[in-house]
Amino acid sequence: MKKLLCLMLIAAMLLTSAVALADTQINPQENRGITPQAAAENEVEEGISPTTGLTLSTLNVPEGFTGMAATGRYLPMMVQIGNDNGGVGSRAPWGASYVDVVYEMPLHKNGATRLSFIYNDLVPDSVGYIRSARVAHAWLREEWGAGFLFYGQQEYEGTNVLDEFKNMGHQYLADGYFFSGIVGEGKPWKKYYTSRSGKVRPYHVNANVAAMYALIPEDYAPSNHAFKFTDDVPAEGDTAQSIKVSWHSGGSDSTYGSKLIYDVDSNTYLRYMRRDNDALEPWVDEDTKEQIAFANVIVQFTNVSYHNGVDAPVVEVIGKSGKNYVPVEGNADFFMCGKHIVGYWKHDSVTSRTVFYGPDGEEISLQRGKTLILLFPNDGQNGSAITYSESAQ
Numbered sequence: 596m597k598k599l600l601c602l603m604l605i606a607a608m609l610l611t612s613a614v615a616l617a618d619t620q621i622n623p624q625e626n627r628g629i630t631p632q633a634a635a636e637n638e639v640e641e642g643i644s645p646t647t648g649l650t651l652s653t654l655n656v657p658e659g660f661t662g663m664a665a666t667g668r669y670l671p672m673m674v675q676i677g678n679d680n681g682g683v684g685s686r687a688p689w690g691a692s693y694v695d696v697v698y699e700m701p702l703h704k705n706g707a708t709r710l711s712f713i714y715n716d717l718v719p720d721s722v723g724y725i726r727s728a729r730v731a732h733a734w735l736r737e738e739w740g741a742g743f744l745f746y747g748q749q750e751y752e753g754t755n756v757l758d759e760f761k762n763m764g765h766q767y768l769a770d771g772y773f774f775s776g777i778v779g780e781g782k783p784w785k786k787y788y789t790s791r792s793g794k795v796r797p798y799h800v801n802a803n804v805a806a807m808y809a810l811i812p813e814d815y816a817p818s819n820h821a822f823k824f825t826d827d828v829p830a831e832g833d834t835a836q837s838i839k840v841s842w843h844s845g846g847s848d849s850t851y852g853s854k855l856i857y858d859v860d861s862n863t864y865l866r867y868m869r870r871d872n873d874a875l876e877p878w879v880d881e882d883t884k885e886q887i888a889f890a891n892v893i894v895q896f897t898n899v900s901y902h903n904g905v906d907a908p909v910v911e912v913i914g915k916s917g918k919n920y921v922p923v924e925g926n927a928d929f930f931m932c933g934k935h936i937v938g939y940w941k942h943d944s945v946t947s948r949t950v951f952y953g954p955d956g957e958e959i960s961l962q963r964g965k966t967l968i969l970l971f972p973n974d975g976q977n978g979s980a981i982t983y984s985e986s987a988q
Contacts, residue, residue, distance in 0.1 A: 844978020
């Protein structure tokens with residue numbers, strides 16, 4: 596019934612449209628007149644995932660895996676994943692089929708990006724390839740209260756990840772939920788970082804995330820980060836059969852630019868990487884060969900600056916004044932069920948969750964399933980742009 600409703604809504608929009616199909620570019624700085632309303636923590640029904648909205652008992656837990664579907668414990672794990680060559684071919688990630696939330700954000704001013712995988716429902720025993728962290732990743736970890744896997748970190752002045760951990764009150768190698776891969780053999784988690792056969796450095800690091808999950812103290816309880824979910828088709832919005840993501844207008848866009856195409860049968864957006872001449876290559880899990888698709892695509896527009904010329908990004912997922920963290924907010928755009936909805940986002944403190952709002956100022960309800968969050972420059976720097984179309988072409 597839900598698929599039929601999606602089809603009917605999209606068909607009606609197309610039939611009533613009097614203009615030719617064309618790409619629509621989002622203006623990240625437009626004044627949308629949205630006033631965010633107070634949002635309380637979302638209560639989660641027993642047996643329902645707070646990160647995907649799925650019924651946990653319906654999920655198959657592969658041998659060697661853990662996670663909320665296996666243990667009943669809410670404990671997100673955040674893993675830094677390389678996106679070199681756009682994450683396709685020999686640079687495809689593994690463990691992606693089981694991820695709940697994917698963040699993509701700038702890594703370099705030339706348009707390169709890095710991914711962060713959030714696991715909760717199912718936590719795999721093999722994920723990769725693991726790469727390093729930037730300051731915004733440290734802030735995201737604090738927001739989720741997640742176990743954090745990373746292989747190295749940036750330490751430029753002003754963007755030093757270790758300084759940021761300290762500023763947030765952590766002794767990161769002693770806290771029990773930071774799993775740096777750049778440590779000695781004496782650390783109990785070091786043995787769970789291995790080298791994948793056939794991979795060259797630095798694209799070889801594999802992590803047994805399930806084993807590190809088990810090392811986190813049982814009394815550790817991360818704060819509630821539950822999204823709101825619905826089984827209803829959004830009433831508002833215009834047709835968006837495809838989304839084009841351009842991080843840079845130069846040659847690197849053919850490496851990191853992506854396209855998401857709506858598939859009505861699964862009610863998800865299938866992710867493709869854009870190659871030369873806009874040829875599309877499916878973004879897949881190297882191990883399962885499954886193309887990764889998202890029930891929700893969120894574009895979170897924010898300030899992006901660089902402290903070391905071009906390769907030390909500061910992506911404002913939270914504001915900072917001196918050593919103090921301050922609220923930050925901005926426009927957000929949502930894509931779900933083949934529709935585009937304008938909205939807003941706000942993040943009040945470094946430990947609170949980011950809240951996403953619909954056009955009425957109330958917290959928006961997401962579709963059940965995986966979510967992709969693009970932390971995107973709000974000033975169109977270097978030709979970055981988000982466009983969408985009524986056509987899947």
